[in-house]
Amino acid sequence: MVSQCIIPDNYVIPSGLKACAGVFSPEMGRQVHGIAVVSGFATDSFVESSLVHMYVKSSKIMEARNVFDRMTERNVVCWSSMVSGYAREGCVIEANEIFEGMRSSGVEPNVVSWNGLIAGFSHSGNTLESVYTLRRMHCDGFMPDGTSIASVLPMIGEMEDLRMGIQVHCYVLKMGIGDDKCVLSALIDMYGKCGCTNEILNVFEGMGTMDVGSCNALLTALSRNGLVDKALEVFRDFEKQGVELNVVSWTSVIASCTQNGKDIEALDLFTEMQYAGVKPNSITIPCLLPACANIAALRHGKAAHGFSVRRGISLDFYVSSALIDMYAKCGRIGDARSCFDGMFRRNLVCWNAILGGYAMHGKAEEAMKIFDMMQKSGQNPDFISFMCILSACSQSGLAEEGWKYFNSMSEEHGIEARMEHFACMVTLLSRAGKLEEAYAMIKKMPSEPDACVWGALLSSCRVYANVGLAEIAAERLFKFEPSNAGNYVLLSNIYAAKGMWKEENSVRNTMKRIGLTKNPGCSWIELKNKVHMLFAGNKSHPQMMQIIEKLNKLSTEMKNSGCFPDTNFVLQDVDEQEKEHILCGHSEKLAVGLGLLNTPPGYPLRVIKNLRICGDCHAVIKFISGFEGREIFIRDTNRFHHFKDGACSCGDYW
Known part of the structure; x- marks a missing residue:
């Protein structure tokens, strides 16, 4: 239009400004603003109102204020736009000043004005201001509508103020706005954040018709409360009922599985999602990649990386950081560094x-x-x-x-050391054999040590078989974490390593009395795009006979070379032959054996273990890496071990 020398008038310019606001383009908005000034329509009240709206929508609040201050006629729409704009930017004082200025100028705020203030504060994370404004709105005689309620409920959830949430729910029922889908979704979200699982389901079951928004709210609420099995069940029900699930639905249930230890299910859902024609986005990929990292599913991780490259989202901050983490946890630290180096920002x-x-x-x-x-x-x-x-x-x-970095936290960066930092230092000192120095540090801590710190000391006492300090640490841990079986097992193992069978039996009997069971050793290995789980002492795998046969042959070769099983790592009072048999059934050895059987010579193996690798398994896998000519990566709860040519990257220090 402009190129044909037709001058836009005061009817066309507001339409152009609305379009600029719609695509969040303040640059084009400024050009239209310039046309309005040159053509003499910049002082038209309709144009001015549109300019304020465009700048507010584009988050250019100061430019909106400049236009607003020059206006001679300000209607409720302009005032409301400025109030909403300041609130969304988190400018609490300015938003309230503009709101009061509107009233003092004789312009009475309407429901839209109040909602702009409430929603703006919610958007900017000013939780208390948002809730306070809803109360003020009600006290001033304005009836909050569905928009007001849907905006403030998530903030009440953030505060975990269940009493206030119930009051708002009662208001919803009293005013008859319980059919509003946005309100119902917000109620589900609020109850989810407050941990009220029964109320979540009651609200959902009371809905007349379901839409994808309320379905997504339910999935998120269930996931937040660790009800992953229920979330999966509900998700499958939605599919059967023909609900048109979108990318948010799929991402929510994938994230739920990843966060609750169902990593294989998360990978399967991601595959199903693509078959269903739903395209993952920059939120889905970071939710999936931790599942790949948790079980070292490198092929799945690489496939997700390739997908993110094709979709143009691989350089997104969250995608990139998840890729770096995934490659590192899958043993590919070089690929992790390549992802890092490839980032522009x-x-x-x-x-x-x-x-x-x-x-x-x-x-x-x-x-x-x-x-x-x-x-x-x-x-x-x-x-x-x-x-x-x-x-x-x-x-x-x-x-x-380590001491240098620890001291620099407060001295150079003003960061107060947390429990996690003290735990790192305790681990550093005690693993270096300085157990007494580590204990002295614990006693001088400015606040009471937590389970994280005592756990670090107890773990290192296992390495050095220090019974005295182990008993001190275990006593504290039993008080902090009475239902954590791992602490009892650690102390039991320390007693067993010292041959203190009476004390070891006492700890085991205590575990039985209070109903605690040891977590079984478990290892994962990915072969031909499938993840296999192997448990210590479990013979259910279909190839178990071949695995044991392979390991026995390797054990014979190892003995012929002068290396023998280290039965000190069998913490049970049985004979030597039985100890060798037990060692053979450790899950990481079974996973390595399975990998050797199902991959070509020279192919690297990657294994994840849910416990710390024992000394005997470490020695055996070192031998296998040299004898079989394999690179073998083992990730235990402590670190990565990269075995190659009969040596390990840890230098036998772990």
């Missing part, structure tokens, strides 16, 4: 992801270089960064460097 999450990866692989030198690079780039470390660098120092026994 990096946020703190990405820096911490690569730092954590190097720490997990015991690469302290590389971690320290990354830590320095991060600060030189202008990115300040946070408490997670220091946890990663202290963990890296711990994996390599760098006590002096």
